[in-house]
Amino acid sequence: MQWIAQGFIFRRITSPFHQLDPRVKLLVSIELFTLSLLVGSLPEVIIALSGIFAIASISKILRRISRTLTYTLFFAIIIFSINILVGYPLMDAFVIAVRFLAIVGSTSIFFLTTPPDELELVMKWFRLPRDIVFAFVTAVRFVPVLMMDALQIMDAQKSRGLELQKGNIFSRFRRFIPILIPLIVDAVLRSGDLAEAMEARAYGAVKKPTSLYQLEIGVWGKVATILSITLIVPLAYLFLFLM
Amino acid sequence: MECEYISTLHIERGMVPEERKSNNGLIISFEDRTYSYLNCKEPAIQNINLAISPGEIILIAGPSGCGKSTLLRSINGLIPHMYPGNSSGKVSIDGSSVDETSITEIAKKVGFVFQNPENQIFMFSVERDVAFGLENLGLYHEKIREQVDWAIQLLNIEKLVNRAPHELSDGQKQKVALAGVLAMKPRILILDEPTSLLDPFTALELVEIIKKINQNLGVTILIVEHRLDLLINAATRIICMSKGKILFDGEPRKVLTEKKLPRIGIGIPTITRLHRILNEEKPVFGKIPLSADELATNLKLILK
Amino acid sequence: MIEFSSVEYRHPNGVLALRNIDLKIRKGEVLAIVGENGAGKTTLIKHTNGLLKPSKGKVTAFDMDTNDESVANLSRKIGIIFQNPDHQIFSESVENEVKFALKNFGFKEEAISERLEWALNFFDLERYRTTSPMLLSGGEKKRLCIASVLAWDPDVVVMDEPTVGQDFIQKERLIKIIQMLVSKGKTVVIVSHDIEFIWPLQPRVIVMCGGKIIADNKAGKIFQERELLNKARIVKPQLQELSEKIHGESSGAFSNIYDAKQWVISKLKSD
Incomplete structure (x- = not known):
């Protein structure tokens, strides 16, 4: 029971990815999410997953994300078995199941690297x-x-x-x-x-409360945005039309 | 009666708050205030008359359910704005009537620290939480930064700014709650049993901070506390309440001589109790001591 | 009766909360556990009835190893009264709140009603019998919690911060309850940082700091040691301060105000 309580508590970690503007983190997460949705074959799945794990390792959350994915594995197995039962080929069923893992992984990246107060911003x-x-x-x-x-x-x-x-x-x-x-x-x-x-403490005193922190994308944020878009767009194009 | 006359006159003329300030120099005044909660026949406070000047440190004592909390909430406007009920008489802060001023307007003048610090920390980092009130008031970013830094420095919690609430000890939480209130630079600070969850050392630390705030910033302080011994040396005045009424009101030494205190459920410090039974035996032990030191000096003189 | 031998406890999050605890709680004694917030006091008492099991070492209570016994079995002998009454009150009436534990422990119908009558009477809750306990005042809720534990007549009574949020009248009642328990030969363990409250009981005192027991002695001895108290962030009782100011450091103090009065009056006469 106490162990579960611990799981709910956000841990502050410092990593290059954590320090990015939360909007950039959200963007990266959405990009990976889109990529995972588009996945249709084994090499594509591997590309999407390696993208997710690369970001996770930069953010030092590999262990936590693996734990989340282990729980998700249960559902992935169910999806796999249903697909087999319905009559999909083995490889297709496998890709669909792993795609589910990738989708969960990409969303967790945002939630595991963004403290609640940044989420609020x-x-x-x-x-x-x-x-x-x-x-x-x-x-x-x-x-x-x-x-x-x-x-x-x-x-x-x-x-x-x-x-x-x-x-x-x-x-x-x-x-x-x-x-x-x-x-x-x-x-x-x-x-x-x-x-x-x-x-x-004057909650509701003015219609639009101000904030101590202001969101600022910053140099690294811009770099990360540009880099991630230039990587994702061709990849998505590739996934959709070529592979 | 005079006060009441003056302030109603001003309201009729529709003067701006700044011009109403001269309320005989009082920062808080209760004029025959009675209040009962909705669905409650018995009034929670009854015929309260109280005049508080700027810069006082007032200790409010009384058994549970005596109306202390109601009294405090009548000052910062939670009563009657958040808890509508039946009231008569008047409460004024800085010359303006609490009934006619919005809670948010009062919140700029009156800071309120509640009993359980856990339930008044809203944000995930100490710094953000200290800024909470200022953000609500819609201050400029730079102004918020300035006042937050000021409050954090005042309470010496620079090391905690990036901590989350669950990473703080009870004493630290109470300091953060206090900082969040002080950042709004109130003229009145109300504390409702702020030390009940703290160990004595941490409680004493908090009392020192409160004294400092009073002396350096001239903030008027009202504090409810069961443990009189903790604050007896800091307070300039003690108010004793029982069953919704103020029974005694005066300087600590004067109030402590009241024989009735234990009977109405107010525990006096051990040392004062000893002095009392000594004086009953033989009335030669001088004025009421507020600390073990004072009584020891007294005894040494007498026994030599 | 209860024995800790080299007990260590590590929280699931890895924090070491108890280190190397050796402790014997004897029958009929009053034991006060003091120390700053987070020193491990509550963690320690949770080991007495098996709520927590030691990570290393062993706790035995009434010749039972707490590792092998259910909390219910141990609680039958060791009643813990926790700090916050709101964390246990749930019944629709005061009566049922008291009966809850009696039923859990499988008391017979007649025994239940007998114990119930005793508890309601002793704790002055008779008139609230059918009232919802949520409507009681803070002090009454506290009394109800104590009543609901003492109703099953445990041999050891453990109280966690009994004075928090309690006013003078309630504290006086608590003292009376503790004295009653002592007179019945019960063992009483009190966790508290209210030194003025525990001083007149003149208990055996355990000082905790950073998960360790750093002192274990009679109250009269413990509160003479300024360095020890500073380390554990505890203040001295006022009567101790007084006697030190009169007799100098490390002198024994008056155990209560009446002793002090006797001393002063006799001194006055002899002068």
């Missing part, structure tokens, strides 16, 4: 309403907090003799009630506190 840049952006930020911010609360509640109830592992599925579900109720109450109390604190 990107959302603002897309002119999403302030309330929605803030709701998102708060949700992400409080996931680990509520996870820790859940652990404490479980400790308290286990100390009062609650045994979660006992019984059949139905009675097990019932055993979670003493954990769920305090957790919900706790979340409600926290949100009340948050609402007060927001008001006390």
